Amino acid sequence: MAAHRAAPPEQALAGFSPGLPFAVAFSGGADSTALLLACSQRWPGQVRAVHIHHGLQAAADGFESHCRALCVVLGVPLTVRRVQAGHASGQSPEDAARQARYAALAEAVKTEWPEVRDIVLAQHADDQIETLLIALSRGAGLPGLASMPAHWQRQGLAWHRPWLGVPGASLREWLQSQGQTWVEDPSNADEKFTRNRIRARVLPALAEALPAFRETFARSAAHAAQAQEVLNEVAAQDLAQVGVPPRIHALQQLSRARQALVLRHWLRQLHATTPSTAQLHELLDQVAACTTRGHRLHLKVGQGFVERYGAGLSFLAC
Known part of the structure; x- marks a missing residue:
């Protein structure tokens, strides 16, 4: 890559301005490894890491060991939280795990580093497309079609997803150029999960038929999010009236x-x-x-x- 051209992760972080210091949700996978590495290079000494140990598979202890070792190398403070997420009736195990993960991230930051007000997550462009396609398959309205927001507030913290414009393959290529390894979650290859089937079967077909689908789908999701913002304002005004x-x-x-x-x-x-x-x-x-x-x-x-x-x-x- 020519010296004057920034890698996609570097481009994504160029316009990203989190409050300092901030925390990175660090699973040890390629996406969060790229996020932690790029952030620690751009904001040395200002990055913290939180690893969530779900205990759902035998490889989880290996994920934690990898995360600890890399954080030592990078000089990034790390804290680990273990969660056991049971799901309620009508709730998917994936949704229960996600909610438990967000709660654990917030608790870890508030407990370990009270000065931290920002948490950065590693979902990328492919994750966004998968979310949109799942929403379409369920007949979702605008909130679902808006997919994942790049920024939002929850539990008194600011949450960010700076990778939403970066394809997953670009993150892996960048990691390889940095000589950095990561861990592979075996469950990512299990096609009993809808998201994994989309990743393995649908995204390659879309890339062949519609090469620009990541950009155009993301633009549609952004339009839906903007429209939903307007509807939220109308709903709030109507609720005040009724x-x-x-x-x-x-x-x-x-x-x-x-x-x-x-x-x-x-x-x-x-x-x-x-x-x-x-x-x-x-x-x-x-x-x-x-x-x-x-x-x-x-x-x-x-x-x-x-x-x-x-x-x-x-x-x-x-």
Whole structure:
């Protein structure tokens, strides 16, 4: 590579400005190894690392040993958290593991390095496309089609994904150019997982048929994210008008589409649950039918029940 041309990881970090110091979620795989190495080169002495040990496979201890050894070489402080993520009814093991991982990352940073306010994650362009395709396969709306955000706030921390414009192959090529090894998670080759099937079968076909698909798909996801931001603003304004909890008569003054929008917003923001499409349609039908004081309403929605309470709606978690 010519000296004047930056490698894709270096280009991605050129426009990235995390608060210093910051933490990197470090699994030991190629993506997070590239992230830790590139960040430690760009911000020496300002990087911390958190390794999450899931204990789901025999190779997990080897992952931890690799991470510890590399952090010693790089002079990066490392902390390890072990999690055992059980999944609730209707929740996938992958989703349970992801939520446990984020909670452990936040806990580790707040406990070990209270001065750290930013956490950096290694999901890249291929991960983003896989997320979009999974959302499409499930008939997702705009929140799903928006895929993964590059920046967001959670648990009082700023989270970042600077690799979303970088293909996974480019990260591996860059690591090889640096003479840096990484660990391979055996589960990544198991095609019983939808994401792995997409990676092994769909992405190569897309690359052959639509060479620019990573850029164009990512652009569509960005458009969806922008549209969702506008809808979130509308939903917040409508919720302020209909009240918290929502008043039935005020809801009925809105169009059915805006009722759906504000009810999703209320359930997601205040009760951390999301209704299925069928549940939401039934809830809208019941709201429309609430024309007398005696009309009762009790529906399973997300992780709880929506009930009529006087002139409004209430939510009871399971």
